[in-house]
Amino acid sequence: xxxxxxxxxxxxxxxxxxxxxxxxxxxxxxxxxxxxxxxxxxxxxxxxxxxxxxxxxxxxxxxxxxxxxxxxxxxxxxxxxxxxxxxxxxxxxxxxxxxxxxxxxxxxxxxxxxxxxxxxxxxxxxxxxxxxxxxxxxxxxxxxxxxxxxxxxxxxxxxxxxxxxxxxxxxxxxxxxxxxxxxxxxxxxxxxxxxxxxxxxxxxxxxxxxxxxxxxxxxxxxxxxxxxxxxxxxxxxxxxxxxxxxxxxxxxxxxxxxxxxxxxx
Numbered sequence: 001x002x003x004x005x006x007x008x009x010x011x012x013x014x015x016x017x018x019x020x021x022x023x024x025x026x027x028x029x030x031x032x033x034x035x036x037x038x039x040x041x042x043x044x045x046x047x048x049x050x051x052x053x054x055x056x057x058x059x060x061x062x063x064x065x066x067x068x069x070x071x072x073x074x075x076x077x078x079x080x081x082x083x084x085x086x087x088x089x090x091x092x093x094x095x096x097x098x099x100x101x102x103x104x105x106x107x108x109x110x111x112x113x114x115x116x117x118x119x120x121x122x123x124x125x126x127x128x129x130x131x132x133x134x135x136x137x138x139x140x141x142x143x144x145x146x147x148x149x150x151x152x153x154x155x156x157x158x159x160x161x162x163x164x165x166x167x168x169x170x171x172x173x174x175x176x177x178x179x180x181x182x183x184x185x186x187x188x189x190x191x192x193x194x195x196x197x198x199x200x201x202x203x204x205x206x207x208x209x210x211x212x213x214x215x216x217x218x219x220x221x222x223x224x225x226x227x228x229x230x231x232x233x234x235x236x237x238x239x240x241x242x243x244x245x246x247x248x249x250x251x252x253x254x255x256x257x258x259x260x261x262x263x264x265x
Contacts, residue, residue: 012228
């Protein structure tokens with residue numbers, strides 16, 4: 001139990017330091033640290049990341065940075081798709097599921113590392129405006145059909161992955177919101193956390209009803225993640241920057257390689 005609690009604590013700290021995408025390391029931590037299979041680790045990781053994300057979302061709501069209409073739309077699409085991903089995960093062999101997760105983790109590592117390079121420091125120039133633009137007077141998104149379509153598809157992809165792999169989907173939502181909206185980064189992260197929290201409720205509930213959630217592991221791991229999230233927020237202000245993001249990317253790549261080696265062995 002102590003080991004599981006410490007694993008959750010580490011994930012909570014990583015989530016606080018690196019933002020909405022940091023929770024992707026929850027499942028590998030459970031696979032290597034608690035010796036769970038991918039199908040067993042997925043719901044546990046989803047519960048822990050969901051609770052930590054809910055904490056971040058509440059703080060974002062108080063600060064007024066969550067775009068709650070966008071979060072509700074994406075979460076609704078994700079909630080519909082999460083049970084399908086969970087159903088598929090429970091019927092997939094552990095080896096291909098582990099390799100699929102590792103490949104996604106490698107992509108997240110590559111993308112995170114690339115953003116720390118000097119060439120990525122300059123803003124990207126888009127030939128077309130984003131699908132979702134902000135009303136300068138009210139600070140809210142202007143709703144159009146292309147905007148609703150883009151956010152719905154983002155929610156569907158994030159929801160499916162949350163059920164299939166036990167990830168919150170922040171690594172999908174954050175870049176998607178950056179691409180399809182002109183929201184500030186603070187709102188992007190806060191809105192993403194709100195979606196993760198809402199979608200996680202669906203995936204965790206479906207898993208618990210089906211009897212696939214191991215509460216003896218889930219409770220201490222989740223408690224550790226929430227405590228780590230609270231403690232990590234104070235540390236984040238001191239350590240934030242390219243060096244931290246680069247370290248997270250390298251750690252993610254190392255974990256992904258270890259998962260591939262474990263699956264191939």
